[in-house]
Amino acid sequence: MAPRKDGSTKKPMNRGAWTPVEDQKLAQCIQTHGAKKWKTVADKSGLNRCGKSCRLRWLNYLRPNIKRGNISDEEEDLIIRLHKLLGNRWSLIAGRLPGRTDNEIKNYWNSHLCKKASHIEEKPETSTTQETIAQNNIVEDIVMLESKDSISGSVNSDVSFDVNEFLDFSTEGSYGFDWVNRYLEFDPIQFPENTKRSE
DNA sequence: AACAGCCACAACCGCCTTAGT
DNA sequence: GACTAAGGCGGTTGTGGCTGT
Numbered sequence: 162m163a164p165r166k167d168g169s170t171k172k173p174m175n176r177g178a179w180t181p182v183e184d185q186k187l188a189q190c191i192q193t194h195g196a197k198k199w200k201t202v203a204d205k206s207g208l209n210r211c212g213k214s215c216r217l218r219w220l221n222y223l224r225p226n227i228k229r230g231n232i233s234d235e236e237e238d239l240i241i242r243l244h245k246l247l248g249n250r251w252s253l254i255a256g257r258l259p260g261r262t263d264n265e266i267k268n269y270w271n272s273h274l275c276k277k278a279s280h281i282e283e284k285p286e287t288s289t290t291q292e293t294i295a296q297n298n299i300v301e302d303i304v305m306l307e308s309k310d311s312i313s314g315s316v317n318s319d320v321s322f323d324v325n326e327f328l329d330f331s332t333e334g335s336y337g338f339d340w341v342n343r344y345l346e347f348d349p350i351q352f353p354e355n356t357k358r359s360e
Numbered sequence: 361a362a363c364a365g366c367c368a369c370a371a372c373c374g375c376c377t378t379a380g381t
Numbered sequence: 382g383a384c385t386a387a388g389g390c391g392g393t394t395g396t397g398g399c400t401g402t
Contacts, residue, residue, distance in 0.1 A: 178370070178396090200387065212387070217371070252390060264370080267391075272368055 175209045179218055183208050187215055188223055196224075221262045228260035232269055240266060241274055 175183075190206035196219055199212030206215065221227075232240075236258055243254045251263035251270075258266065 176372075197388090213373095213389090214371075216388075221370075249391065263390075268369055271392095 174211050174214070176214075179222075183210070184218070184223055187218060191219060191223075217264075221264045224262075226260055227262065229265075232261075236261070237269075237274065240270065241277070244270060244274070 179187075186206050186208055187202070187210075190202050194201050194205060196202075196216075199216045203210055203212040203215045208215070210218075239258065240254060243257055247253050249267075251267045255261050255263040255266050
């Protein structure tokens with residue numbers, strides 16, 4: 162077997178499905194060391210798993226407040242809309258869906274929504290040039306906001322929403338749908354002022 | 361009942377970015 | 382500024398379960 166790219170040529174790491182015992186050990190270790198120092202967590206847990214693997218397991222499965230399965234129609238609709246805006250930026254999309262992981266959304270997209278979306282794509286009755294330009298601006302806004310998490314308040318004077326509110330999905334109730342409705346439910350013909358920024 | 365094909369999901373891989381020195 | 386290790390992300394693969402024949 163060729164040496165792994167991560168440089169670990171020594172003792173082989175555990176791979177494959179996680180056992181309940183491993184989950185328990187990992188959770189305990191994260192409680193002690195925090196969910197950030199994955200190298201430390203991997204070392205101290207004694208699981209013989211790499212940091213990456215621990216991180217993935219925690220983020221996708223063990224993390225508290227995680228929602229599993231039963232993606233609602235509302236969430237599904239949001240995923241489709243966000244994917245139309247953001248493309249395969251799964252982590253960004255997941256950031257708008259509290260309790261959902263990028264991996265889960267990615268899987269759900271690939272297995273459920275990919276065909277559905279391409280169906281919709283085949284008859285792009287609502288896609289106008291104006292809307293496309295507006296959507297591109299929204300994507301730029303989102304990416305920019307993600308990179309400016311230290312800045313509070315309005316980043317772009319043309320964008321009339323609060324950044325902290327925009328990025329705060331910590332509360333179960335907020336759900337993150339308001340902002341997207343504000344963006345996505347506008348009709349460029351009915352609300353031409355929404356597309357002004359593209360001029 | 362047995363088998364093949366399909367589907368869903370967990371996990372891994374490799375690349376890129378970021379942080380630390 | 383250069384280098385290295387770790388983290389983060391998207392793409393891909395492996396596998397178990399389900400369904401149809």
